[in-house]
Amino acid sequence: xxxxxxxxxxxxxxxxFPELLAGCRxxxxxxxxxxxxxxxxxxxLQKDVCRKEFEALKQCFMQAAKTTMK
Amino acid sequence: xxxxxxLRGPGSLLLRASSGCxxxxxxxxxxxxxxxxxxxxxxRSPFDRQLKRKQKNWAALQPEPAKYDYLREEVGGRVADRxxxxxxxxxxxxxxxxxxxxxxxxxxxxxxxxxFQVDMAENALKNTMExxxxxxxxxxxxxxxxxxxxxxxxxxxxxxxxxxxxxxFNIHQVLKPDGVFIGAMFGGETLYELRCSLQLxxxxxxxxxxxxxSPFTDVTDLGHLLGRAGFNTLTVDTDEIQVNYPGMFEIMxxxxxxxxxxxxxxxxxxxxxxxxxxxxxxxxxxxxSNDGSVPATFEIYYMIGWKFQESQARPAxxxxxTVSFGDLAKINALIxxxx
Numbered sequence: 001x002x003x004x005x006x007x008x009x010x011x012x013x014x015x016x017f018p019e020l021l022a023g024c025r026x027x028x029x030x031x032x033x034x035x036x037x038x039x040x041x042x043x044x045l046q047k048d049v050c051r052k053e054f055e056a057l058k059q060c061f062m063q064a065a066k067t068t069m070k
Numbered sequence: 071x072x073x074x075x076x077l078r079g080p081g082s083l084l085l086r087a088s089s090g091c092x093x094x095x096x097x098x099x100x101x102x103x104x105x106x107x108x109x110x111x112x113x114r115s116p117f118d119r120q121l122k123r124k125q126k127n128w129a130a131l132q133p134e135p136a137k138y139d140y141l142r143e144e145v146g147g148r149v150a151d152r153x154x155x156x157x158x159x160x161x162x163x164x165x166x167x168x169x170x171x172x173x174x175x176x177x178x179x180x181x182x183x184x185x186f187q188v189d190m191a192e193n194a195l196k197n198t199m200e201x202x203x204x205x206x207x208x209x210x211x212x213x214x215x216x217x218x219x220x221x222x223x224x225x226x227x228x229x230x231x232x233x234x235x236x237x238x239f240n241i242h243q244v245l246k247p248d249g250v251f252i253g254a255m256f257g258g259e260t261l262y263e264l265r266c267s268l269q270l271x272x273x274x275x276x277x278x279x280x281x282x283x284s285p286f287t288d289v290t291d292l293g294h295l296l297g298r299a300g301f302n303t304l305t306v307d308t309d310e311i312q313v314n315y316p317g318m319f320e321i322m323x324x325x326x327x328x329x330x331x332x333x334x335x336x337x338x339x340x341x342x343x344x345x346x347x348x349x350x351x352x353x354x355x356x357x358x359s360n361d362g363s364v365p366a367t368f369e370i371y372y373m374i375g376w377k378f379q380e381s382q383a384r385p386a387x388x389x390x391x392t393v394s395f396g397d398l399a400k401i402n403a404l405i406x407x408x409x
Binding site: 014015017018021022027028029031032033035036039045046047048049050054057058061 | 270271273274275276277316317319320323343344346347348350351352353354355356
C-alpha cells in the first residue's frame with residue numbers, strides 16, 4: 001500500500017466505528033454475552049463459537065454503515 | 071473468569087507503559103523478537119525505541135495534544151507530591167522522559183533550583199508547559215543520558231518504559247551519593263480490560279491471539295530490579311487510576327494520542343477490523359457499566375530509591391531492638407521516661 005491517502009481514509013472509516021456500533025447495541029450485547037459465557041462455564045472459547053451472534057452484529061454494522069454513508 | 075486469568079500476560083520482568091495496537095504505520099517488525107526475559111545488563115530492550123520516538127513525535131504534532139494529557143498530568147502531580155515529601159532543596163534535578171514537563175509544572179523554586187529535562191522526542195519538548203524553575207531541555211536517548219556521573223541530586227521520571235533498562239547504567243550513575251530517584255511506571259493491571267477483550271475476541275474470531283498490550287513488570291520484581299541497580303532504601307507503592315470512556319475505540323484513540331501505542335518487537339502488525347468490533351462488543355458486555363461507559367484501569371507503581379552514602383540511616387541489625395511492638399500502647403510513658 002502506498003501513499004498517505006490510504007491511511008487517512010482507513011482512519012476516517014475507523015473513526016465512525018463507535019457511532020455505528022452504538023446503533024447495533026442489541027447484537028453487540030448478544031455477542032458479548034455469548035463470549036463471556038464461555039469464560040465462566042465449562043465450554044472453552046474456540047474459534048467461531050459465537051459465530052452466529054457475530055454475523056448478526058456484522059450485518060447490523062454494515063447496514064448502518066451503508067445507510068449513513070455520505 | 072478463568073479464561074481471562076489464563077490470558078493475563080506473562081507478567082515478566084519486561085516493562086513498559088503501553089497499550090493497545092491499532093495499526094499505526096507498521097515498520098515491519100523484523101523477526102528480532104526475543105523479548106528479553108531477564109533484566110540483566112546485556113538484555114536487549116523488548117521495545118522498538120525508534121518506533122516509540124516516532125509515535126511520541128507524531129502525538130506531539132497532533133492538533134490539541136494537551137487533550138490527551140490528563141493521565142500524565144495526574145501522575146506527574148503525584149510524583150511531584152513525593153518530591154515535596156522529601157524536605158530538602160535539590161540544587162540540580164533531572165527529569166527523564168519529561169514529555170511536556172508534567173512533573174515540573176507542579177514543582178517550585180524552593181524545592182528544585184535547576185532542572186534538566188530530557189526526552190527522546192524533540193516535538194514533545196516544543197510543547198513544554200510553564201514552570202517557575204529555570205529549565206534546560208535536552209533531546210537525548212533516555213538510555214544513554216549525556217551527563218557525567220554524580221551530577222544530580224534528584225532524578226524523576228514518570229511513565230517511561232525505558233526506566234528499568236536505564237536504571238542501573240544511567241540513572242544510578244548520574245545521581246550524586248545521597249541523591250534520590252523518584253519514578254512512576256505502569257503496573258501489571260494496566261489496561262487489563264483491553265488486553266482481555268482483545269484476546270477473547272481474537273480467540274473467537276481468528277482462533278489464536280497475540281499480544282497487543284505490552285507486558286508490564288510485577289511489583290515484586292520492581293524491588294529486585296531497583297536493588298540490583300544499586301539503589302538503597304527502596305519504597306514502592308501502587309495506585310490505581312480508573313478512567314471511564316464511551317467505548318473501546320475511544321480508549322484506543324486516546325492511547326494513540328498519548329503516544330502510547332504498542333511498540334514491542336513481538337507485536338502483531340495487524341488488528342483486523344472484525345476483531346476490533348468483536349472486542350468492543352466484549353469489552354462493553356464484560357466491563358461496561360449501566361450508563362454505557364467502560365472503564366480502563368491504569369495501575370501505577372511509584373518507586374523511590376536512594377543512592378548510597380555513608381551518612382544515610384541504615385536498617386538496624388536484626389535482634390538489636392530495645393523495645394517491643396507490644397509496648398506501643400505505652401509509648402507516651404516510654405518517651406517521657408527517656409527524657
